[in-house]
Amino acid sequence: MPETLLRLHFLSLLLLCSCAFLSSSSTIDVDDVVVGLVACRSRQFEAFTQFTNEFDTRWCNHSDYSNGVWCDNSTGAVTKIQLTACLSGTLKPNSSLFGYHQLRHLDLSNNNFISSTLPSKFGNLNRLEVLILSSNGLLGQVPSSINYLSHNLFTGTIPSSIFTMPSLFYLNVNDNHLTGPHEVPNSSTSSLLSYLKSLLDLYLSGNSLLATSLSADSDIPPNLETLDMSDCDLTEINGKIPKWLWSLPRLSMVLLSNNFFNGFQGPRNLLVDSSVQMLDMGFNHFEGEIPLPPLSINTFYARNNTFTGDIPLSFCNRTSLTVLDLSYNNFTGPIPQCLNDFMIVKLRKNNLEGSLPDRFNVGTSLRTIDVGENRLTGKLPRSFLNCSSLKFSSVDHNIGRSVELEGCGNRVWAWSVAWIDNSTSHCFIQARVAHQDNVPSLMVWW
Numbered sequence: 258m259p260e261t262l263l264r265l266h267f268l269s270l271l272l273l274c275s276c277a278f279l280s281s282s283s284t285i286d287v288d289d290v291v292v293g294l295v296a297c298r299s300r301q302f303e304a305f306t307q308f309t310n311e312f313d314t315r316w317c318n319h320s321d322y323s324n325g326v327w328c329d330n331s332t333g334a335v336t337k338i339q340l341t342a343c344l345s346g347t348l349k350p351n352s353s354l355f356g357y358h359q360l361r362h363l364d365l366s367n368n369n370f371i372s373s374t375l376p377s378k379f380g381n382l383n384r385l386e387v388l389i390l391s392s393n394g395l396l397g398q399v400p401s402s403i404n405y406l407s408h409n410l411f412t413g414t415i416p417s418s419i420f421t422m423p424s425l426f427y428l429n430v431n432d433n434h435l436t437g438p439h440e441v442p443n444s445s446t447s448s449l450l451s452y453l454k455s456l457l458d459l460y461l462s463g464n465s466l467l468a469t470s471l472s473a474d475s476d477i478p479p480n481l482e483t484l485d486m487s488d489c490d491l492t493e494i495n496g497k498i499p500k501w502l503w504s505l506p507r508l509s510m511v512l513l514s515n516n517f518f519n520g521f522q523g524p525r526n527l528l529v530d531s532s533v534q535m536l537d538m539g540f541n542h543f544e545g546e547i548p549l550p551p552l553s554i555n556t557f558y559a560r561n562n563t564f565t566g567d568i569p570l571s572f573c574n575r576t577s578l579t580v581l582d583l584s585y586n587n588f589t590g591p592i593p594q595c596l597n598d599f600m601i602v603k604l605r606k607n608n609l610e611g612s613l614p615d616r617f618n619v620g621t622s623l624r625t626i627d628v629g630e631n632r633l634t635g636k637l638p639r640s641f642l643n644c645s646s647l648k649f650s651s652v653d654h655n656i657g658r659s660v661e662l663e664g665c666g667n668r669v670w671a672w673s674v675a676w677i678d679n680s681t682s683h684c685f686i687q688a689r690v691a692h693q694d695n696v697p698s699l700m701v702w703w
Contacts, residue, residue: 305335307353312346312368327362334359341367348373348395355381364389372396391429425453429460431485450477458483462512481505485512487537496542497522503531503551514539514558521548529571538562539582547583550575560584560603568593568604583607584627592628597621605651606630612638613652619643629653 305326317324317340327337335357341364348370355378363382370393379388450456456478462485484502498513500523511533519542521527526549528536535556543562549569550557555577564586572581573595580601588607594614596602598621605627612635617623623644633655644650 305338309340309344311349311352312344314343314345316345317343329359332359336360337362339364341365344368345371347371348376348393350376350378352376352378355379357382359384362387365393366390367392369393370395423452423454426455426457428453428456428458431460431462453478456481457507460485461489462487463489477501477505479505480507482507483510484508485510487512487514487516489516496520498538500527503528503533506532508532509553510535512537514541516541519543520545525549534577547586550578554578556580558582559586562586564588566590568609573598579622592631592633596626597623599623601625603627604631608632610634612636613641614638615640617641617643620645622646625649627651629655632656 321341324339324341324343326335328334329336336359338354338357338360339362344365345368348365355376358381360382361384364387366389373393373395375390375395382388450459457480459478459481460483496517496519498518498521500521502508502511503523509532512535514537518538525546528548528551531551532553533551534553536551536554537556537558539558539560539562541562543559543564545564546566547559547564547569549571552575554575557572557578557580560582561584564583566588567590568583568588570593572578573593579599581599582601582603584603584605584607586607588604588609590609591611592604592609592613594616596614597617600622601624603625606629609628609631610633612633613628615638617638617640621644624646625648626644627649629651630653633652637652
């Protein structure tokens with residue numbers, strides 16, 4: 258195997274640091290790191306002191322014991338360095354950091370590497386199993402041997418060599434300014450993912466990608482669990498999400514918001530048997546009837562589309578569903594009768610009619626309900642007082658001129674709503690009512 262590919266193999270974005278590895282190492286906490294490191298061995302001590310002296314370390318959190326240096330007990334070599342939110346300065350191409358040839362785990366996330374590009378010498382650390390460089394403000398293009406790179410300012414093309422690593426199971430380049438490679442060299446397929454057979458988690462959010470790599474189900478990693486392609490300007494696949502995506506047996510989280518999708522390939526019940534638990538398809542161009550949700554769903558976001566028709570009753574049959582956001586669509590018909598079953602439900606700015614169901618049970622976990630800007634009428638139901646966990650409720654801009662929250666004379670309330678948005682000017686009215694007798698009805702105006 259060529260040396261470059263060998264390095265890429267070692268730098269396969271894997272989080273492989275096992276408990277056995279940690280237990281066989283000694284550690285020096287961050288207090289020692291920045292004020293007087295006791296050396297693992299003298300040579301390593303000198304090199305590490307030289308490295309920390311390249312930066313301003315005054316902002317290190319001395320109580321954060323996750324930061325530190327780990328040395329191998331038998332050889333004394335430094336095998337792990339974790340310094341997060343600690344360093345300020347320029348990460349130089351000739352930094353003494355690159356002398357740690359036995360280093361397996363390096364986490365330098367959330368530092369302030371001022372005007373720093375990503376040194377290609379990271380590729381010389383060919384024993385690395387974990388490399389985390391996210392949220393550092395790093396600039397420039399990405400060397401082909403680097404992995405965890407989210408929340409930086411990189412430009413250019415994602416190196417095609419990243420897509421040739423069969424052992425890679427975690428890839429995160431979120432929130433940069435990268436474009437996807439159009440092809441993988443020396444490959445017989447146009448799919449970027451065809452070689453990533455071990456991939457479990459793929460985070461590509463906030464980059465500009467071509468979706469042609471998602472056009473064939475035979476090339477998708479079969480054990481994919483997480484797919485984040487939000488904010489990727491995706492317009493390919495004829496504007497539709499391919500049906501094979503929902504057949505992946507371990508897929509649990511799909512984030513596709515802020516793209517240009519307008520529909521789904523396949524029938525309306527396509528998602529029902531999917532293993533997906535969290536689905537975000539907000540801020541797209543979806544239209545028509547909303548697909549029926551997966552049986553396993555617990556979080557469902559579809560806000561800011563143009564879905565029409567009634568909200569399917571199947572949302573009430575998903576026993577794990579706790580968060581439902583269908584705001585800013587064109588849904589019609591009645592409010593679902595199962596609002597009591599959710600923790601967060603947002604249905605703002607649709608064309609829903611009728612009144613809120615009087616089905617809020619004692620002990621409901623409902624914390625947020627927003628049904629503003631619909632066509633609702635009638636009173637807020639008496640059972641609404643059972644929502645002891647409620648923190649936010651908004652019923653503004655509906656049809657009625659006023660609506661009464663039904664109290665009951667000598668009843669003792671244990672109702673602790675933190676905020677109610679109920680006025681035409683969207684002001685917030687704090688309402689904390691607890692253990693009071695003779696409480697009058699609370700009038701809510703819209």
